Amino acid sequence: MMKRLAAPAVAGFALLAAPAPALDLSAMSDDERTAFRAEIRAYLMDNPEVILEAVNLLEARQAEAQAQADVALVEANRDAIFDDGFSWVGGNPDGDITLVEFLDYRCGYCRRAMPEVAKLLETDGNIRLIVKEFPILGEESMTSSQFAVAVKQVAGPEAYKQAHDALMEMTGELTEVTLRRLSNGLGLDTDAILARMDSDDVMQEISQTRALAQRLQISGTPTFVLEDELLRGFLPADRMGELIAEKRGG
Structure with missing residues (x-):
């Protein structure tokens, strides 16, 4: 250089x-x-x-x-980012700041970001969080997202959050056996969820998010959208908090 x-x-x-x-x-x-x-x-x-x-x-x-x-x-791309009608919304749905995360369950930096985002939401109760399923690291990434989206469609947003957290913490090979164990442990309708994983409804959600990521020129995870700004890569909670304070101050 x-x-x-x-x-x-x-x-x-x-x-x-x-x-x-x-x-x-x-x-x-x-x-x-x-x-x-x-x-x-x-x-x-x-x-x-x-x-x-x-x-x-x-x-x-x-x-x-x-x-x-x-x-x-x-x-x-504001509507697709902040109001696509299918992405999971957590934190404070009426918060004055919206933070969007594009993530992959097999991404090590996404796993590092998970407790940081949780800490941010815990210390600041006025943040709306949106999770975008963006599997880019291979077959297991896609399977994980298909499972998570199927859980959301079959069992609702609360079950999705539980499955999401479990997938982030899962180690080892991802198989139908491990997914069944996870689903059964959460008390979900496992057969219905597994049957839905390959459905058009599930694949359409993932496809739409991928298309959005392409338009936003996102090629890695985690990537965050903070109001009008793209934050590419892992950030600790303290740094995200500083950026949020700047948004509010501005």
Whole structure:
């Protein structure tokens, strides 16, 4: 990266430091061009921090551009993000802040995020949480989401939350036997849930969420939507709390 960014940094220095006639490099003789390049190299060797400043400035501009693009993406997909009619809603349904999480049950960072989100909801009783089933890590991820959505459709939102938590904590191979054990342990209609897992209704929910994630340019989990902002990756509860406070203050 440093090599790729060095050229733009050199060009920037040249534009600022060189007299106007010298900016036309094509008009220079070979000797003039060689001397000009030697001066720039000498300057950068004496002031290597200039390259780091250029890198930092570029990264800051890229981050700002990404943030602005994300705001536009969220605005263009608000209904699908915040009111799709099927995603599970928890926390305080009437909260003044909405936090949406795209997750995969086999994702280690999603599992790390689970207690952090729970802590956030416990300490702040005015957050509306929406969970988006986004299985991207293979067959077991898809099976887990199919099971969770089937539980929600058959047994309702409270049963879904129980199944969701259990799937997040499950270790080992995911099989029909382990799903039956999980479902039976929750006192659910296991046969009805397993029969529904491959239904069009279940697959449509997952397909719609995948399409939404694609429009939002989400490629990893967990990804959060906090009001008008996309937060890509794991965040501890304290940091999320700071961002929420900024949203309320703004």
